[in-house]
Amino acid sequence: xxxxxxxxxxxxxxxxxxxxxxxxxxxxxxxxxxxxxxxxxxxxxxxxxxxxxxxxxxxxxxxxxxxxxxxxxxxxxxxxxxxxxxxxxxxxxxxxxxxxxxxxxxxxxxxxxxxxxxxxxxxxxxxxxxxxxxxxxxxxxxxxxxxxxxxxxxxxxxxxxxxxxxxxxxxxxxxxxxxxxxxxxxxxxxxxxxxxxxxxxxxxxxxxxxxxxxxxxxxxxxxxxxxxxxxxxxxxxxxxxxxxxxxxxxxxxxxxxxxxxxxxxxxxxxxxxxxxxxxxxxxxxxxxxxxxxxxxx
Amino acid sequence: xxxxxxxxxxxxxxxxxxxxxxxxxxxxxxxxxxxxxxxxxxxxxxxxxxxxxxxxxxxxxxxxxxxxxxxxxxxxxxxxxxxxxxxxxxxxxxxxxxxxxxxxxxxxxxxxxxxxxxxxxxxxxxxxxxxxxxxxxxxxxxxxxxxxxxxxxxxxxxxxxxxxxxxxxxxxxxxxxxxxxxxxxxxxxxxxxxxxxxxxxxxxxxxxxxxxxxxxxxxxxxxxxxxxxxxxxxxxxxxxxxxxxxxxxxxxxxxxxxxxxxxxxxxxxxxxxxxxxxxxxxxxxxxxxxxxxxxxx
Numbered sequence: 001x002x003x004x005x006x007x008x009x010x011x012x013x014x015x016x017x018x019x020x021x022x023x024x025x026x027x028x029x030x031x032x033x034x035x036x037x038x039x040x041x042x043x044x045x046x047x048x049x050x051x052x053x054x055x056x057x058x059x060x061x062x063x064x065x066x067x068x069x070x071x072x073x074x075x076x077x078x079x080x081x082x083x084x085x086x087x088x089x090x091x092x093x094x095x096x097x098x099x100x101x102x103x104x105x106x107x108x109x110x111x112x113x114x115x116x117x118x119x120x121x122x123x124x125x126x127x128x129x130x131x132x133x134x135x136x137x138x139x140x141x142x143x144x145x146x147x148x149x150x151x152x153x154x155x156x157x158x159x160x161x162x163x164x165x166x167x168x169x170x171x172x173x174x175x176x177x178x179x180x181x182x183x184x185x186x187x188x189x190x191x192x193x194x195x196x197x198x199x200x201x202x203x204x205x206x207x208x209x210x211x212x213x214x215x216x217x218x219x220x221x222x223x224x225x226x227x228x229x230x231x232x233x234x235x236x237x238x239x240x241x242x243x244x245x246x247x248x249x250x251x252x253x254x255x256x257x258x259x260x261x262x263x264x265x266x267x268x269x270x271x272x273x274x275x276x277x278x279x280x281x282x283x284x285x286x287x288x289x290x291x292x293x294x295x296x297x
Numbered sequence: 298x299x300x301x302x303x304x305x306x307x308x309x310x311x312x313x314x315x316x317x318x319x320x321x322x323x324x325x326x327x328x329x330x331x332x333x334x335x336x337x338x339x340x341x342x343x344x345x346x347x348x349x350x351x352x353x354x355x356x357x358x359x360x361x362x363x364x365x366x367x368x369x370x371x372x373x374x375x376x377x378x379x380x381x382x383x384x385x386x387x388x389x390x391x392x393x394x395x396x397x398x399x400x401x402x403x404x405x406x407x408x409x410x411x412x413x414x415x416x417x418x419x420x421x422x423x424x425x426x427x428x429x430x431x432x433x434x435x436x437x438x439x440x441x442x443x444x445x446x447x448x449x450x451x452x453x454x455x456x457x458x459x460x461x462x463x464x465x466x467x468x469x470x471x472x473x474x475x476x477x478x479x480x481x482x483x484x485x486x487x488x489x490x491x492x493x494x495x496x497x498x499x500x501x502x503x504x505x506x507x508x509x510x511x512x513x514x515x516x517x518x519x520x521x522x523x524x525x526x527x528x529x530x531x532x533x534x535x536x537x538x539x540x541x542x543x544x545x546x547x548x549x550x551x552x553x554x555x556x557x558x559x560x561x562x563x564x565x566x567x568x569x570x571x572x573x574x575x576x577x578x579x580x581x582x583x584x585x586x587x588x589x590x591x592x593x594x
Binding site: 005006007009010011013014016017018020021023024025026027028029030031032034041043088093094096098099102105106108109110111112113115116117118119120121123124125127128130131132133134136137167171199212231232235236250253254257258263266267270271273278281282 | 310313314316317318321323324325327328330331334343344345346347348366392393395397398399403404405406410413414417419420421422423424425426427429430445446447448449451454472473474478479480483504507508509510511515526529530531550558561562565568569572576577580
């Protein structure tokens with residue numbers, strides 16, 4: 001089915017999308033030149049003075065930026081680990097439950113938070129953890145003297161951000177493990193039964209080995225997200241009192257680049273992040289291909 | 298049936314069920330709490346004594362909200378955005394996925410396009426250059442700024458492309474012999490055969506557009522043109538962080554916990570209403586979608 005006129009149609013079908021990508025994805029990449037200039041919107045890209053790598057020096061010397069980089073790594077790594085442990089545990093528990101309608105019901109409820117917007121989720125939790133929120137009222141009822149300012153505390157902000165992320169997304173993340181467990185050959189369980197395996201032994205020697213390849217693959221692929229600590233979530237939950245523990249690279253780029261109109265520094269921080277992410281994602285794809293035969297296309 | 302289904306209910310079964318019920322409750326409590334607050338009187342809501350059931354039941358927050366015409370304007374803008382944005386997303390996805398599902402022997406340039414798509418997926422110009430581009434294109438305060446930058450969902454293109462690949466090529470060849478052109482073949486053979494996948498992609502696009510707030514925040518600065526999530530975000534974060542450095546810690550804390558509690562809760566509930574209403578009906582598509590884009594082995 002190789003034919004000139006078909007090929008013409010193929011190109012024509014791809015053109016609208018390619019043009020949109022050229023404008024909205026490729027064009028901004030030329031703007032990255034700002035990272036090497038002291039960009040002045042009036043002078044434009046061609047007249048603004050070049051300053052070499054000065055803007056990048058800020059990335060490594062400005063304490064605000066290094067703090068944000070540290071926060072990004074801590075929050076993202078803990079999120080990645082918990083977003084594997086919690087969904088795997090949940091998937092195994094669900095698999096151990098044999099009442100079909102009960103399983104369905106639990107799944108329906110647990111997947112729902114994934115579809116809510118971060119604006120709404122952040123608003124709900126900010127209020128629950130507020131001074132006059134449900135959590136503090138409960139703590140006082142349990143005998144605590146003073147309410148805790150969760151949302152204004154550098155001690156509590158990171159655990160809350162991570163916990164809320166787990167709340168919203170663990171159901172979504174469990175689906176893939178549930179699918180992997182469903183794919184395990186039932187004969188293995190029967191064989192284990194005949195050998196007199198206990199329930200726990202079946203989990204340990206059949207279920208877990210059955211999903212370990214999925215776990216490894218997703219673990220490797222998640223390396224690429226190590227600089228993504230979740231902009232939407234943190235942007236909607238943080239405030240100046242918790243910049244020290246909650247500010248991440250993305251929120252900082254927004255405040256520097258759009259808030260304070262320091263286009264060049266904002267772009268430099270963003271470019272630094274893009275390049276590191278690009279390398280990490282490429283490496284993770286390579287590793288995933290090598291160890292699990294994963295292909296993107 | 299496996300005999301394990303007939304096994305007696307053990308102590309472990311009860312423990313597992315209790316844990317699963319606990320998990321499901323944890324997922325529901327923040328939502329139920331918000332509903333209860335939205336239906337409570339201002340005083341108990343501000344005192345934080347409302348848990349899962351309204352205290353001094355009153356629909357006043359909702360009645361107050363009906364008076365806020367901007368809320369409904371923004372609601373309408375979001376609906377328009379979902380309709381236009383998701384349609385454009387899906388059209389482009391279908392148009393691009395089809396030629397890319399051809400092998401490189403049929404469509405020689407295929408791999409060049411693939412590398413181009415992959416590159417735009419892995420690397421981007423970042424926030425500041427994109428923002429400046431949208432400004433330069435005079436798209437600030439227009440619907441275009443919300444729809445066009447994300448018009449090509451590259452990941453969905455790859456998902457649908459893989460779906461198209463599994464459709465037997467003999468169908469296409471038969472139609473081709475009858476003189477059908479590729480556009481006709483796509484529309485009459487490929488699209489009808491992959492409706493479940495297209496439904497899922499459409500739903501995820503629609504949810505994405507409905508939930509998105511950040512583009513509305515930076516590209517729309519007239520309140521009258523804001524989509525719903527951005528409007529709500531503006532309401533709840535009604536503290537100007539630019540001024541924050543001038544505020545005392547007490548002022549900040551007060552700003553964070555300011556009342557309007559029941560009113561904001563009502564807005565949150567109404568804005569998630571479309572999803573809560575549709576979710577039970579669309580759940581099977583949603584859940585299918587969670588595995589559709591998942592790992593291919």
